Amino acid sequence: MIKYIFGYPFGKYKINPKSYNKEGLIKNLHTNYTIDPKRNKWTNPFIRQSDLHMMYDDEDNKDFIKIDFKELLPLYDKSIRQYIDTFKLVKGVNYKYDIVNYTIGMENQIMQLHDHLPNCTFSSVHYLQYDPDKHPKTVFHNPHPLMHVLKYLKPDLTDCVDGQDSNNSFMFENWTMEVVEDDFIIFPSELKHEIPRISNTPTPRMTIVVNVTVTPTT
Secondary structure, three states, rough: EEEEEOEEEEEEEEEOOOOHHHHHHHHHHHHHHHHHOOOOOOOOOOOOOOEEOOOOOOOOOOOOOOOOOOOHHHHHHHHHHHHHHOOOOOOOEEEEEEEEEHHHHHHHHOOEEOOOOOOOOEEEEOOOOOOOOOOOOEEOOOOOHHHHHHHHHHHHHHHHHHOOOHHHHHHEEEOOOOOOOOEEHHHHHHHOEEEEOOOOOOOOEEEEEEEEEEEOOO
16 A cells, blocks of 8 residues: 655555564564663764664674564565555666664664665565554654745645645654554655654564665666
């Protein structure tokens, strides 16, 4: 399914939790989290804003369980292919994808605003363990340069539209996509996004991050 947020195509697909050993994967990830809840080689520790547990740039650290994602790869491939097939391509393309990170967070942890440029064409998130009533949504930020003043330029319009309809997202500074556990979303990698501070929750918020690169066929 494709939705347009700020005019950008967002794909949302379902990963069948019975198609891989989800319970075992979550158990291993939780073990890594208990070893160091703030494992994070991504941000400068002296100016760190993000404090989620994450694998990025630290996947070979022998202090943690080496996570095997191979069961998920064909499931991701199917969704990525469906997303790319929605574009009206006039030339053939190749694509490759890599699991570049996983994130785990609990109370008071956050992930700062960022994008995935220049590393890939599209980014994707698999909501592996996610409670929409207790875990924060991923917040996407509108890249339009006038976004911070639009609400003052067109206050009558922004006050009247349905703020839950993604077709109206271009009028707002940020937007969240409604997701549930086992959803897999794909979006252009230039869109900045963040994970707000997590409130008190009995279960960790867990996601897997996949970067997708598309190139023309030769």
